[in-house]
Amino acid sequence: MPDPSVGSPVPGDRVAGDPADEPAVRLQGVSVAYGGRTIWSHGDLEIPSGGLVCIIGPNGSGKTSLLHLLLGMIPPASGTVEVLGAPARRGDARIGYVPQRFGDSVGDAITGRDLVRLGHTGSRWGLRRDRQVTAEVDAALDAVGGREFASRRLATLSGGQQQRIAVAQALVGSPEMLVLDEPLANLDLRNQRDVVDLLVGLREQRHVTMLVVVHDLNPFLPHLSGIVYLLDGHPHYGAVSDVVDGDLLTHLYGTSIQVVRTATGDLYTRART
Amino acid sequence: MTALLAEIGYQSNWVEILGAPFMRNAFIGGALVALAGGMIGYFVVVRGGEFAAHALGHIGFPGATGAVLLGLSPTLGLGVFCVAGALVIGALGHRAREQAVATGTVLAFATGLGILFASMATRNTSTVTSVLFGNLLAVSSDQIVVFAVVAVVIAAVLVVVARPLTLASVSPEVAAAKGVPVRALGTCFLVLMALATTVAVQVVGTLLLFALLVTPPAAALRFSARPVVVCGLGTLFGLVSVVLGLVVSVVFNLPPSFFIVTVSTLIWATSLVSTRERHRSTANVSE
Numbered sequence: 001m002p003d004p005s006v007g008s009p010v011p012g013d014r015v016a017g018d019p020a021d022e023p024a025v026r027l028q029g030v031s032v033a034y035g036g037r038t039i040w041s042h043g044d045l046e047i048p049s050g051g052l053v054c055i056i057g058p059n060g061s062g063k064t065s066l067l068h069l070l071l072g073m074i075p076p077a078s079g080t081v082e083v084l085g086a087p088a089r090r091g092d093a094r095i096g097y098v099p100q101r102f103g104d105s106v107g108d109a110i111t112g113r114d115l116v117r118l119g120h121t122g123s124r125w126g127l128r129r130d131r132q133v134t135a136e137v138d139a140a141l142d143a144v145g146g147r148e149f150a151s152r153r154l155a156t157l158s159g160g161q162q163q164r165i166a167v168a169q170a171l172v173g174s175p176e177m178l179v180l181d182e183p184l185a186n187l188d189l190r191n192q193r194d195v196v197d198l199l200v201g202l203r204e205q206r207h208v209t210m211l212v213v214v215h216d217l218n219p220f221l222p223h224l225s226g227i228v229y230l231l232d233g234h235p236h237y238g239a240v241s242d243v244v245d246g247d248l249l250t251h252l253y254g255t256s257i258q259v260v261r262t263a264t265g266d267l268y269t270r271a272r273t
Numbered sequence: 274m275t276a277l278l279a280e281i282g283y284q285s286n287w288v289e290i291l292g293a294p295f296m297r298n299a300f301i302g303g304a305l306v307a308l309a310g311g312m313i314g315y316f317v318v319v320r321g322g323e324f325a326a327h328a329l330g331h332i333g334f335p336g337a338t339g340a341v342l343l344g345l346s347p348t349l350g351l352g353v354f355c356v357a358g359a360l361v362i363g364a365l366g367h368r369a370r371e372q373a374v375a376t377g378t379v380l381a382f383a384t385g386l387g388i389l390f391a392s393m394a395t396r397n398t399s400t401v402t403s404v405l406f407g408n409l410l411a412v413s414s415d416q417i418v419v420f421a422v423v424a425v426v427i428a429a430v431l432v433v434v435a436r437p438l439t440l441a442s443v444s445p446e447v448a449a450a451k452g453v454p455v456r457a458l459g460t461c462f463l464v465l466m467a468l469a470t471t472v473a474v475q476v477v478g479t480l481l482l483f484a485l486l487v488t489p490p491a492a493a494l495r496f497s498a499r500p501v502v503v504c505g506l507g508t509l510f511g512l513v514s515v516v517l518g519l520v521v522s523v524v525f526n527l528p529p530s531f532f533i534v535t536v537s538t539l540i541w542a543t544s545l546v547s548t549r550e551r552h553r554s555t556a557n558v559s560e
Binding site: 107108109114 | 315439443450503
């Protein structure tokens with residue numbers, strides 16, 4: 001539930017970025033398939049640059065596939081995918097990526113700091129030393145408030161700390177866009193809010209476009225510039241005020257959802273009981 | 274007292290034996306193998322190399338005995354079979370590990386094939402024993418050259434791939450997004466592991482491989498999570514195991530493999546006990 005004190009009036013009617021700007025993402029006639037099965041199709045949308053955009057949809061609707069498509073990790077079955085003005089490709093240093101359940105895969109065999117460093121050096125061959133990298137690692141750790149626990153093994157950190165390291169790792173090459181897959185999963189409410197505040201702050205300071213796959217829209221709702229929703233096998237992009245609609249969300253998740261507006265103008269969604 | 278010592282195989286001239294030329298080969302050979310295994314040690318423990326250590330050991334066995342049958346060098350047979358096995362495991366990816374029954378059956382068949390080849394060759398028993406349990410005291414100067422080449426190849430490849438391989442090992446998702454060839458690096462690692470296996474089999478044999486390729490870096494990981502430190506400390510643990518194992522084996526005139534594995538196991542057990550407090554205290558932290 002959003003904190004009333006954060007209270008932006010009616011969110012969602014803001015449109016991030018200058019309309020003249022190149023959109024951060026442009027899909028034209030895109031469909032995605034895994035093993036011959038189409039996950040979604042008719043992807044025609046533009047996401048303006050500079051905003052904070054959540055990607056929602058029920059389980060298995062292809063949210064992660066959309067991220068993988070933008071990262072060039074899977075090719076579209078049809079259509080064209082443009083990211084930051086160029087065709088999507090693997091290894092685009094302008095995009096930082098925080099995968100789902102980041103901490104689980106990493107385990108206890110590496111420290112937070114080494115992991116952040118790999119965000120920079122992990123795609124470089126050879127062993128050349130670079131002082132610049134250390135400065136950038138420190139800057140990324142400072143940006144997420146992670147210096148004090150960065151020298152510990154990742155598995156020994158709390159969920160919130162692990163997520164900060166993950167964000168620092170994605171941030172270290174000064175990307176123009178951050179792509180995060182369920183960064184709030186398995187976090188308690190306080191850590192959820194801390195991570196949301198961190199991402200909102202980073203977007204404002206660094207002007208990075210943020211695309212965030214979420215299950216629960218509410219923690220991000222006061223800060224969003226738009227929403228991508230995967231409905232009936234097609235992705236759409238819309239303004240928050242259009243998407244945060246009881247009927248639409250009810251249809252989307254297949255369970256009755258109510259949109260509530262508080263006296264201070266905050267929106268939130270909840271399951272109707 | 275003297276009788277008792279003689280009973281357990283004590284050799285009073287052990288200092289003299291340690292200075293013999295064949296002992297020099299054993300020390301140098303063992304040290305090179307500890308180095309070859311230590312350099313890949315971090316990746317072995319992070320990438321679940323315990324599976325590969327078992328599988329490659331089984332696959333190498335028929336290679337070695339088959340080579341003897343054909344009148345070729347067992348080292349060559351070992352190397353060819355291990356590298357081929359590494360390529361197959363790399364191509365199968367996770368499936369090799371998940372299909373436990375299929376993989377186990379293939380490995381058992383490979384071992385059976387190894388015994389068949391050995392029984393068809395004339396010098397069967399000594400070959401089988403030395404492939405299964407290692408024969409460090411019989412390491413020749415030619416073998417030492419092979420060991421050194423393997424160590425240099427592993428070092429040279431690691432200098433190039435170390436960083437992307439580390440990222441691909443700890444976070445394959447991020448590595449893939451960054452354009453790192455995750456699958457190819459996995460196969461590259463398995464080939465390095467096959468090379469290390471080829472030389473390690475000649476020290477401790479296919480059955481005791483684990484103690485030289487997996488146990489030392491696993492112990493090192495208890496003390497540090499820095500890749501370079503784990504490789505360095507793992508190499509040191511491997512070296513101590515080989516050198517101490519050799520010396521004790523000469524003192525008591527018993528097979529070096531036993532003592533090498535014993536020292537390696539003791540180091541590992543010590544690492545568990547001595548870092549238990551540290552691991553417990555950091556496992557339960559909250560913000």
